[in-house]
Amino acid sequence: xxxxxxxxxxxxxxxxxxxxxxxxxxxxxxxxLVSICMQMSQELWVVKExxxxxxxxxxxxxxxxxxxxxxxxxxxxxxxxxxxxxxKFIDRIFFTLREQSEALEIGADEPxxxxxx
Amino acid sequence: xTENVNHDLKVDYTRDELAxxxxxxxxxxxxxxxxxxxxxxxxxxxxxxxxxxxxxxxPKTAPEIHKALKPETIFKFYSAMRCNTQEMCFRSVIPxxxxxxxxxxxxxxxxxxNTEKAQGTLTVDPKLQIPRYVSELDVHLMAGNYHxxxxxxxxxxxxxxxxxxxxxxxxxxxxxxxDITQSVSTYFTKRYPDFKxxxxxxxxxxxxxxxxxxxxxxxEAEVHGVDVGAPAVRYAHGRAQSxxxxxxxxxxxxxxxxxxxxxFDIIYSCMFLxxxxxxxxxxxxxxxxxxxxxxxxxxxxxxxxNSMLGAYDSFYLDWDSFYNKEPFYKAFRDMDPxxxxxxxxxxxxxxxxxxxxSLNFYGADAIDKAVADAKIHTDGENHMGRLVDGVQWFTFGxxx
Numbered sequence: 001x002x003x004x005x006x007x008x009x010x011x012x013x014x015x016x017x018x019x020x021x022x023x024x025x026x027x028x029x030x031x032x033l034v035s036i037c038m039q040m041s042q043e044l045w046v047v048k049e050x051x052x053x054x055x056x057x058x059x060x061x062x063x064x065x066x067x068x069x070x071x072x073x074x075x076x077x078x079x080x081x082x083x084x085x086x087x088k089f090i091d092r093i094f095f096t097l098r099e100q101s102e103a104l105e106i107g108a109d110e111p112x113x114x115x116x117x
Numbered sequence: 118x119t120e121n122v123n124h125d126l127k128v129d130y131t132r133d134e135l136a137x138x139x140x141x142x143x144x145x146x147x148x149x150x151x152x153x154x155x156x157x158x159x160x161x162x163x164x165x166x167x168x169x170x171x172x173x174x175x176p177k178t179a180p181e182i183h184k185a186l187k188p189e190t191i192f193k194f195y196s197a198m199r200c201n202t203q204e205m206c207f208r209s210v211i212p213x214x215x216x217x218x219x220x221x222x223x224x225x226x227x228x229x230x231n232t233e234k235a236q237g238t239l240t241v242d243p244k245l246q247i248p249r250y251v252s253e254l255d256v257h258l259m260a261g262n263y264h265x266x267x268x269x270x271x272x273x274x275x276x277x278x279x280x281x282x283x284x285x286x287x288x289x290x291x292x293x294x295x296d297i298t299q300s301v302s303t304y305f306t307k308r309y310p311d312f313k314x315x316x317x318x319x320x321x322x323x324x325x326x327x328x329x330x331x332x333x334x335x336x337e338a339e340v341h342g343v344d345v346g347a348p349a350v351r352y353a354h355g356r357a358q359s360x361x362x363x364x365x366x367x368x369x370x371x372x373x374x375x376x377x378x379x380x381f382d383i384i385y386s387c388m389f390l391x392x393x394x395x396x397x398x399x400x401x402x403x404x405x406x407x408x409x410x411x412x413x414x415x416x417x418x419x420x421x422x423n424s425m426l427g428a429y430d431s432f433y434l435d436w437d438s439f440y441n442k443e444p445f446y447k448a449f450r451d452m453d454p455x456x457x458x459x460x461x462x463x464x465x466x467x468x469x470x471x472x473x474x475s476l477n478f479y480g481a482d483a484i485d486k487a488v489a490d491a492k493i494h495t496d497g498e499n500h501m502g503r504l505v506d507g508v509q510w511f512t513f514g515x516x517x
Contacts, residue, residue, distance in 0.1 A: 003131050011218035011268055015211050017255045022200050022440045024193040034197045042140045049136040110253040113444025
C-alpha cells in the first residue's frame with residue numbers, strides 16, 4: 001500500500017468486458033454474488049500472503065510483530081492512504097455491479113454466437 | 118503469475134498485485150481440475166443415466182449433453198467461476214500496465230532502434246479497417262481485445278495479453294509461452310526435412326509467440342507476423358527485439374494482406390481460426406493460397422474438430438463458444454478442415470494433419486517418435502501420429 005511503485009501516474013485502461021454478460025443462475029443476483037465472493041476470496045488471499053511476508057521479513061530482523069501491531073496508530077497521512085486504498089478495495093469486490101452498467105454502455109453491437117437448439 | 122514475461126517489456130508489479138495474480142492462477146487450476154472433474158462425475162453418475170432412462174439411449178451430441186447438464190448446480194458454478202476466473206486473469210495484470218503504459222511504449226521504440234541483437238521491423242497501418250469480429254467483441258473476456266488504443270503508440274493490449282496469458286497458462290505453455298509453435302514447427306521440420314522455406318508468414322500473430330519459433334527452425338528464412346491490432350504488433354516487435362530474434366511485424370488483416378502473389382513458402386496460424394467467422398476463414402484460406410509459392414504450405418495449429426472427439430469432450434470445448442466470448446469457435450470446430458482447404462484451391466491429396474507431442478512436456482525424443490510412427494503408416498499424410506493422452510497439439514495444412 002505504501003510501496004513507491006504503486007504511486008506512479010496512471011493511464012486508464014478499460015477493465016470491464018463489453019457486451020451482454022453471461023448468466024447461469026435462475027434467481028436474480030446469484031451470478032453477481034458468485035462474482036463478489038470470488039473477488040472477496042482473492043482479496044483475502046492477498047492479505048494472507050502479505051501477512052505471511054510481513055511475519056517472515058520481521059522474523060528475519062528479529063522483531064516480534066504481534067505486540068508492535070497492537071500498539072500502533074496510523075499518522076493522518078497514513079490514514080489517508082489506507083482510506084483511499086479501501087475505496088479501491090471495495091470497487092474490486094463489487095466489480096461485477098459496475099461492469100454490468102458499463103457493459104450496457106459500450107457493447108451494443110457485438111456479433112451473436114451459436115444458439116443451443 | 119507473470120514469470121513467463123521474461124523480456125524487456127516485463128512489468129514491475131507490487132506484491133499485492135502479484136498475490137492477486139497468484140490467486141487467479143490457483144483458482145483457474147481449481148476450476149479446470151477439481152470443478153471440471155466434479156462436473157464430469159455428475160454427468161456420468163447422474164445426468165447421463167437420467168437421459169438414458171428417458172430417451173432409451175445415451176446422448177449423441179455435444180448440444181444434447183450441454184442441454185442436459187445446464188440445469189445442474191455444478192454446471193452453473195463451474196461456468197460462473199470459469200468466466201470470473203478468466204476475467205480475473207486479465208484484470209489482475211491491468212494495474213501495473215496502467216502505471217507503465219507510457220514507459221512500455223517508449224521501451225518498444227528503444228528496442229526497435231537497437232539493431233545490434235535483432236533487425237526486425239514494424240509497420241503500422243492507422244487506416245486499417247478492424248474487422249467486426251475483433252472490433253465489436255472482447256475476445257475470451259479480455260477487456261480491450263487486441264486493438265484498443267489509449268495513448269499514442271500504445272502497446273497496453275499486447276501487454277495485457279502477454280501478462281494475462283502468463284497468469285492463465287500457469288507455466289503450461291513453456292518458459293516463453295510458445296510451446297505450441299515450438300512443438301508444431303519442430304514436428305514439421307522433422308517430418309519434412311528436405312523442405313527449406315525462405316519466407317514464412319504467421320497470421321493473427323498477437324504477441325509473436327507463434328512467430329518467433331519459425332526463425333529458430335529456419336534461421337535463414339525471413340519471418341513475418343501480421344495482426345489487425347496495432348498494440349499487438351508493436352508489442353510483438355518489442356518482444357522479438359528483446360529476445361534478439363529478427364522478425365517483421367505488420368498491422369494487416371489476414372484477408373487482405375497486400376503481399377504479392379506467390380511470395381511465401383509457409384503460411385501459418387496458431388490458435389487464430391477459432392476466433393474467426395466461417396466466411397472470413399474461407400477468405401483467409403483463399404488469400405493464403407494466393408500468397409503461397411507453388412510447393413509452399415499452409416499450416417494451422419487449432420483445437421481438434423468436433424468430428425475427432427467424443428460428445429462430452431466436444432461439449433467441454435464448445436463451452437467457450439457459448440460463454441467465453443468466442444462465438445465462432447463452435448462453428449469452426451464443426452467445419453471439416455480438409456473440405457475447407459479444398460474449397461480454397463488446395464488439391465485434395467495435398468491435405469495433411471498431425472498431432473505434435475508437447476516439446477515442453479515430453480522433449481524432442483517424443484516428437485521424433487511421433488514422426489517415425491506417422492511415417493510407417495500406409496495412410497501416410499493423413500495419419501494422426503500417436504493419439505495418446507496428454508499434452509499434444511493438433512495441426513492441419515495443405516501443400517500448394
